[in-house]
Amino acid sequence: VQLQASGGGLVQAGGSLRLSCVVSGGFFSINDMGWYRQAPGKLRELVATISSAGSTNYAHSMKDRFTISRDNAKNAVYLQMNSLKPEDTAVYYCNADVVNDYDPSGPNVYNYWGQGTQVTVSS
Numbered sequence: 001v002q003l004q005a006s007g008g009g010l011v012q013a014g015g016s017l018r019l020s021c022v023v024s025g026g027f028f029s030i031n032d033m034g035w036y037r038q039a040p041g042k043l044r045e046l047v048a049t050i051s052s053a054g055s056t057n058y059a060h061s062m063k064d065r066f067t068i069s070r071d072n073a074k075n076a077v078y079l080q081m082n083s084l085k086p087e088d089t090a091v092y093y094c095n096a097d098v099v100n101d102y103d104p105s106g107p108n109v110y111n112y113w114g115q116g117t118q119v120t121v122s123s
Contacts, residue, residue, distance in 0.1 A: 031097040
């Protein structure tokens with residue numbers, strides 16, 4: 001299973017970017033998907049998550065500016081980022097809980113990370 005993120009780049013403050021992440025490989029289904037970010041010298045932090053049913057959860061500081069969505073048919077998750085600020089500069093990582101297989105006790109869920117995509121917001 002691989003997660004391929006794209007869509008990062010350099011944008012001026014107030015601008016917008018849309019990140020995409022596609023899950024590929026052999027698996028049965030995807031449960032929660034999400035985006036995290038890590039700025040230089042800081043810990044990785046939650047941006048937003050979305051369940052397979054579409055329920056969303058956001059970090060408080062990003063809730064009004066960012067929108068997470070997913071396309072289950074394409075095994076993809078997206079992050080629309082508006083009104084970007086210099087403090088949003090970070091490497092953004094996608095994350096997914098993937099059902100790889102089943103055993104008699106039920107589904108085996110594994111957590112995967114994408115490679116990260118750089119978002120830089122200039123002032």
